[in-house]
Amino acid sequence: MKKLLQQWKTDKALMLAYQAGSTAAFEVLYQRHKDKLFGFLYRSCQDASLVEDIAHEAWLAVIDRAESYNPSAQFNTWLYRIANNKLIDHWRKQRVREDYQQANKVEQLQADQSEMSLLEVQALAQQAMEHLNALPLSQKQAFLLRELGFSLAEIADIQEVEPEAVKSRLRYASKKLRQLLSQNQGQQQGQELNQESGAHQTGGKHEAQ
DSSP: OHHHHHHTOSHHHHHHHHHTTOHHHHHHHHHHHHHHHHHHHHHHHOOHHHHHHHHHHHHHHHHHTGGGOOTTSOHHHHHHHHHHHHHHHHHHHTTOHHHHHHHHHHHHHSOOOOOOOHHHHHHHHHHHGGGGGGSOHHHHHHHHHHHTTOOHHHHHHHHTSOHHHHHHHHHHHHHHHHHHHHHHHHHHHHHHHHHHHHHHHHHHHHHHO
């Protein structure tokens, strides 16, 4: 088994081995990617039961489409494209597809040339995870994929859009998240000032007594 694992260092080698009939190769692939994929899906919709179903469907699709896998494509990108489409299918069934399409039309018309670095995205993600649900699905997924380390070209491949649309999605997502963070900080400061004011008033009353 150790020799086989040495031969299967890359995802490409594992997929080729699975195409040739090795179920052990698929198991290695599954163990290598299942947690990150689950995390991406969970942070997209935050419903553990639903995420389990979508992840299961995605891995079944990998099995069904294994023969069509092209070695020139990165397995990681191919896997996330499948999972992304499964998630979109769910939202379509829930009648949220209109929001996704509308956001895409706006982004295509107003695509921006700016690009966030991976470090900027990761730093913003740490501060703004609780606000991600305020984003349209397409922007949220682009943001999460960028945080996972996917390049703009890879995200475009996964979401099946042009790279300029991905840039725009990241730009709008970061702008919205920063606005929400700023509002949240303003509210916290207001609460702190009110607490301080209340404490001073209480102290003044005690001194007067």
